Amino acid sequence: MLSNIDFLRKIIDTIDEGVIIQNIKGEIVAFNDRASDILEHPGGQLQGWTFDQASWVPVKANGEAFPYDEIPTVLTHNSGVSKKDILVGLKRPDFTIKWLRVNTHCMQHGGENVFFSTFLDVTETYNLQREIKYNKEPFKSGLKGSQLGVWHYSKQTDEVFYSDEWKTLLGYKPEELDNTFQQWVDLLHPDSRDYAIQVARQFLEGRTDKLDLEIKLLCKDKSYKWIHSTGTVITRTREGKPESVAGTHKDITDTKAIIELLKASEKQFSNVFHYSAVGMSLVSPDGNWIDVNPATCNMLGYSKDELLRLNFVDITYPNDIEPDLANVRRMLNKEISTYSMEKRYIHKEGHIVWALLTVSLVWNDSGKPKFFIAQIQDITNSKELITQLEEKNKQLKIQAIDLENKFEQLEEFNRIVAHNLRGPVGNILMIADMLVEDTNAAELYAPMLQEATTALDNTLGELIQILEIKLTKNVRYEDCRISDVLSNVLNILKPQCDGIVIKRHLQVEELYYPKLYLESIIYNLLSNAVKYRRTHVVPCIAIKTYVENEAVVLEVIDNGLGIDLEKYGHQIFKLHKVFHKGFDSKGLGLSKIKTQIETLGGRINVQSLPNKGSTFKVVF
Amino acid sequence: MHVAIIDDDKIYHVITRKLIESTVKPKDIFEFYDGQEALDYLLQNQAAPEMLPDVIFLDIQMPYLDGWQFLDSYSQLGLSKNIDIYIVSSSISSLDHERFNQSNCVKEFIVKPFTRNKLTEIMQGYA
Numbered sequence: 001m002l003s004n005i006d007f008l009r010k011i012i013d014t015i016d017e018g019v020i021i022q023n024i025k026g027e028i029v030a031f032n033d034r035a036s037d038i039l040e041h042p043g044g045q046l047q048g049w050t051f052d053q054a055s056w057v058p059v060k061a062n063g064e065a066f067p068y069d070e071i072p073t074v075l076t077h078n079s080g081v082s083k084k085d086i087l088v089g090l091k092r093p094d095f096t097i098k099w100l101r102v103n104t105h106c107m108q109h110g111g112e113n114v115f116f117s118t119f120l121d122v123t124e125t126y127n128l129q130r131e132i133k134y135n136k137e138p139f140k141s142g143l144k145g146s147q148l149g150v151w152h153y154s155k156q157t158d159e160v161f162y163s164d165e166w167k168t169l170l171g172y173k174p175e176e177l178d179n180t181f182q183q184w185v186d187l188l189h190p191d192s193r194d195y196a197i198q199v200a201r202q203f204l205e206g207r208t209d210k211l212d213l214e215i216k217l218l219c220k221d222k223s224y225k226w227i228h229s230t231g232t233v234i235t236r237t238r239e240g241k242p243e244s245v246a247g248t249h250k251d252i253t254d255t256k257a258i259i260e261l262l263k264a265s266e267k268q269f270s271n272v273f274h275y276s277a278v279g280m281s282l283v284s285p286d287g288n289w290i291d292v293n294p295a296t297c298n299m300l301g302y303s304k305d306e307l308l309r310l311n312f313v314d315i316t317y318p319n320d321i322e323p324d325l326a327n328v329r330r331m332l333n334k335e336i337s338t339y340s341m342e343k344r345y346i347h348k349e350g351h352i353v354w355a356l357l358t359v360s361l362v363w364n365d366s367g368k369p370k371f372f373i374a375q376i377q378d379i380t381n382s383k384e385l386i387t388q389l390e391e392k393n394k395q396l397k398i399q400a401i402d403l404e405n406k407f408e409q410l411e412e413f414n415r416i417v418a419h420n421l422r423g424p425v426g427n428i429l430m431i432a433d434m435l436v437e438d439t440n441a442a443e444l445y446a447p448m449l450q451e452a453t454t455a456l457d458n459t460l461g462e463l464i465q466i467l468e469i470k471l472t473k474n475v476r477y478e479d480c481r482i483s484d485v486l487s488n489v490l491n492i493l494k495p496q497c498d499g500i501v502i503k504r505h506l507q508v509e510e511l512y513y514p515k516l517y518l519e520s521i522i523y524n525l526l527s528n529a530v531k532y533r534r535t536h537v538v539p540c541i542a543i544k545t546y547v548e549n550e551a552v553v554l555e556v557i558d559n560g561l562g563i564d565l566e567k568y569g570h571q572i573f574k575l576h577k578v579f580h581k582g583f584d585s586k587g588l589g590l591s592k593i594k595t596q597i598e599t600l601g602g603r604i605n606v607q608s609l610p611n612k613g614s615t616f617k618v619v620f
Numbered sequence: 621m622h623v624a625i626i627d628d629d630k631i632y633h634v635i636t637r638k639l640i641e642s643t644v645k646p647k648d649i650f651e652f653y654d655g656q657e658a659l660d661y662l663l664q665n666q667a668a669p670e671m672l673p674d675v676i677f678l679d680i681q682m683p684y685l686d687g688w689q690f691l692d693s694y695s696q697l698g699l700s701k702n703i704d705i706y707i708v709s710s711s712i713s714s715l716d717h718e719r720f721n722q723s724n725c726v727k728e729f730i731v732k733p734f735t736r737n738k739l740t741e742i743m744q745g746y747a
Contacts, residue, residue, distance in 0.1 A: 414713050419681040422710035426733035427631045433736065434638060448631045567689070578683040587683065 017118045018100075022073060024113055026050045038100065038121055040090070059089040059097060073115050076104040080113075087126070088119070099126040128235065149249035152234075153181070153204070156243065160184065166249050169227075171220035189216035189224050203231055206241045214252065226256040279355070279376035285332070285369040287311045299355070299378050301348030312374075317344035317352060324357070331361050332369060342379065354383040398601075405598045409470070412574060412591070413463075420459035427452040462588070469595050475514045482511055482518075482545055482554075489523045496530050500539040508545040508552050513620060517596045521554070524589035525616050529558035532580055534611065551602075552620045559613040565606070572606060621746055624650040624673035626658045626690065627708070628682045632732075636677065639736060644743045655685030659693050669701045674746065677734070678726075680709040680716055688719060695725055706742065708734050 012019045018035030020028050031046045040056070041049060051058070051071070058066040068074060072083040083104045089097040100119040107116050149166025153159070160181050164174045170187070177183055188196050196215045203211040211231030216224040231247030273280050279296035283289055289307045297304055300315060313321055320343040327339040338360040345353045356377040364370040431445045431452070483506055490497065511518065526541065533539035537559060544555040563572060563579050571577045573594040577587040597604050597618060608614035623646045625636055633651050640649060650673055652658035658676075665671040680687035687707060694705075705725060709716065710732040720729040730738060 411713070411715075415681065415711070418709075418711045418713060422712070422732060423629055423632070423681075426710055427629065427635065429733040430632075430635045430639070430735075433733075434635060448634060452631055571686075 017120045019116070019118050020046065022050075022115045022117070024077070024115075026052075026073070026077075029114065035119075038098070038119060040092075040098075054090075056090040056092050056098075059091045061087050061089070063089070063091075063097075065091075072102050072104045073117055076106050077113075077115055080106045082106065087122070097123070099123045147251060150246065151184075151231075151249065152244065152246040154244045155204070155237075155241075169249060169251055170217055170225060176220070187217045189218065192216060204242060204245065206233075206236075209233070211245075211247055214256075225251055226253045228252045279374075279378070281307075281374045281376070283312060283359075283372040283374055285371065287313055287328075290371055296376060299347075299353060299376060300345055306348075315346050317346055320344050327359070328372075331359070331372075337361070342383075345376075352380075353378060354380040401603075402601075409595065409598075413466075415574070416459065416463060420462075421456065424452040424456040424459070428456075466592070466595055469592070469599055475517070475600075477512055478515055480511050480513055480515050480518050482506055482509055485515070485518050485522055486543060489519060489526055492523065493527055493530055496527075500530060500533070500541060503540070503542040505542065505544040505546075508547060511545075511552055511620060514600070517593075517600065520596060521593045521618060522556075524593045525556040525618075528589060528616075529556055529560060529614070532614075533558070533560040548619070554618040554620070555615060557613065557615045562608045562610045562612050562614050563606070564610050565608055573604070621646050621675070622648050622650065622671075622673040624652065624658065624676045626652045626655060626676060626682070626687075627679035628653050629679070632679075632734075636734060639734070639739055640743075643736065643739050644746070654682045655687065655690030655693075659685065659690060662694070662697060662699065666697065666699055672699065672701045673703060674701075675742075676703055676705045677708045677730075678705055680707060680711050691723060691725060706730055708732060 012032040013034070015032070016034065018038040019030075019032045020035045020039075021030040023029050027048050027050055028046045029048075036046050039046065039054065041054070051073075058071055060066055060070075066088065069078070072086045072088065075081070076083055083102070086102045086104075088100050088102050090100065091097050099122050101122045102117060102119045105116045107114050147165065147169065149169045150163040151166055152161040158181070160179050160183070162177060162179055162183075167174050167177050184200075185193065185197060192215055196213055199208075199213055200211065202208050209232075211229060213229045215227050215229055217227050219225055228250045229247060230250075231245050233242040233245050235243040237243045273291075273293050276293060277295055279293065279299050281289055281292040281296050288311050292304055292307050294304075297307060300307065302310070302315075313325075316324060323341065324343055327336070327341060330336050331339060338358065340356065340358045343355055343357050345355055347353050356379045358375040358377075360373050362370045362373060428449065431449050434441060435445055483504070486504065486506075490502065522543075526543075529541045530539075540559050542555070542557040544553075544557070546553055546555075561580060565572070568577070568579050572579075573590045574587070577591070594604055597620075600620075602618060602620045604616065604618045606614060606616050621644070623640055625633055627633060627636075630653075633653075637649055637651070640646060650658075650661065652661065662672065678687050678690065682690075685693070687709065691705070704727050706728050707720060707726055708730045711717075712731065717729060720726055728742075
């Protein structure tokens with residue numbers, strides 16, 4: 001008998017469940033090793049032990065102490081009915097609880113009732129379930145308003161739970177969607193449905209640890225929303241397979257839209273870069289081309305490969321390198337963030353390409369220059385047009401000046417005709433009148449008549465001279481040595497030149513010009529300078545020639561009487577205008593040479609201060 | 621009465637003097653050969669009205685100080701005596717005639733030759 005019990009004990013010692021047999025008084029008469037572990041009574045002291053001696057008290061699932069009558073063994077003891085799967089907590093003095101699943105039976109042994117109990121430690125499972133249960137509520141309220149949808153799937157029941165937010169996220173009322181896996185499948189966008197199902201299966205079958213999916217789900221309004229779906233395993237089966245899984249849904253439609261937009265703009269930039277008619281290029285901080293678009297290649301005549309082997313300096317027109325580099329330096333020093341300049345490139349075929357260059361600099365995160373973005377616009381045509389326009393403007397200006405001169409000359413002619421022709425004629429008419437009245441006065445009037453007719457004749461002669469100049473008759477261009485002409489003139493003026501200091505600064509020696517005119521110009525300017533000198537200073541005359549704006553310039557500078565230009569400025573080159581009394585002046589010289597100079601396309605001007613001197617400047 | 625002739629033409633001076641003397645009997649005829657001479661005289665005698673002319677015959681084209689420049693300076697003198705100024709010029713330039721229209725101190729623009737009839741017509745006003 002005993003040996004039978006020993007034998008049984010040996011067997012039941014090997015199982016996971018605790019096993020005890022109590023007599024009618026509740027004393028333990030037999031037990032296995034596991035039982036003393038579970039009941040936390042160290043080392044086989046369970047013999048004759050009763051539950052009242054335990055340090056723990058039995059509690060129900062809700063944490064309340066078991067009424068004595070309801071303890072499973074007591075129940076069985078009292079009623080003889082077996083109890084199955086009763087959850088009993090052993091509440092320790094430190095209030096921690098060990099949960100047992102308990103089965104009890106009543107047996108007859110040797111004419112006595114004994115009570116056979118088996119119990120399994122289920123603390124772990126129980127706590128887990130409770131945790132899930134208790135945590136659910138706060139989560140639920142926490143998730144409200146977070147715009148996160150929550151789902152939960154249990155393999156055991158094959159049920160899916162979708163939270164209200166999960167459904168409202170897509171615009172559905174909670175009752176409008178089924179809590180099934182198929183529901184999710186139905187909402188998936190056809191394009192990504194197969195892929196999404198495949199990924200979900202892999203996760204549910206335990207082949208992946210986490211679910212991380214971006215899917216498009218059908219909303220109630222027939223639109224699709226981008227949803228980021230994540231999932232994680234909550235419990236696993238003994239084999240390690242997911243038993244229940246849960247996850248969230250997040251609406252990422254806006255983010256997706258932004259990403260799409262970014263992608264589009266990147267694509268756009270790429271399109272702009274490649275198809276733009278404007279040359280665009282990326283240039284390294286040391287000036288090498290990193291990438292160039294076809295327009296750049298077209299403009300400069302090089303293939304992309306050729307350009308990428310070159311530095312921008314290599315194909316920049318030499319005069320434009322330094323200004324460009326100066327801009328680059330200023331940009332690297334962060335003085336400027338961008339610059340634009342007109343510059344010249346040298347086309348592969350050697351000709352010049354005018355370009356409007358706009359450069360900006362991209363910095364990397366560590367504050368080092370990354371690359372330049374250069375835009376090159378071909379402005380060769382505009383440049384040419386502008387040059388043409390400028391040329392035309394110049395011509396127009398010359399023509400305008402020419403017209404103005406012609407107008408002035410006509411005015412001058414008018415004035416000469418009025419004063420110098422009509423004047424003497426008027427006198428002759430008046431004399432004729434007087435003679436008619438008094439024939440005896442002939443003796444008085446004869447010399448006057450003679451004087452008047454002579455003046456008339458002189459004026460006619462002058463007019464013919466001016467006309468000849470204007471018609472450029474007898475004008476022959478030749479190479480004139482200016483110093484020779486000057487010497488001739490000074491030779492003629494020698495008698496008047498006594499005591500005058502004359503200085504020559506001839507940077508230009510040769511001039512292709514009608515020699516007669518050149519002599520006339522130099523003679524008149526020098527004779528004026530000699531004539532209108534001041535008495536109390538040493539007269540000094542300087543003659544200069546030089547080049548200015550590609551034209552030869554002659555200057556005659558004196559320290560003589562000067563002219564009050566405020567008073568006479570507009571008359572100085574007019575015929576028969578004289579400004580100094582007591583000189584034998586007719587007002588012919590300056591008028592004549594002005595006509596000569598302007599007829600041949602040059603100009604003359606004067607700067608003068610009374611009692612300081614005059615400077616006449618002739619631009620040939 | 622006093623008459624002044626301002627003109628750079630010597631023959632004109634002689635003939636005009638004859639003409640004036642034979643038309644009216646002026647007390648005196650002042651003759652100037654350019655604007656500056658005339659202006660200097662007026663300046664010197666501005667305190668003595670009896671030495672100032674009643675009528676001036678003024679030419680335009682003259683050296684040193686022409687008719688218009690004379691008029692500019694004259695109008696700034698502010699003489700106590702009112703002098704009637706007649707331009708006598710051979711100028712047919714429209715610019716000169718325009719300037720005459722804009723000036724308010726010139727009584728008339730007479731185009732040369734200066735005839736006896738014209739002179740008589742003017743002098744009648746001073747009889």
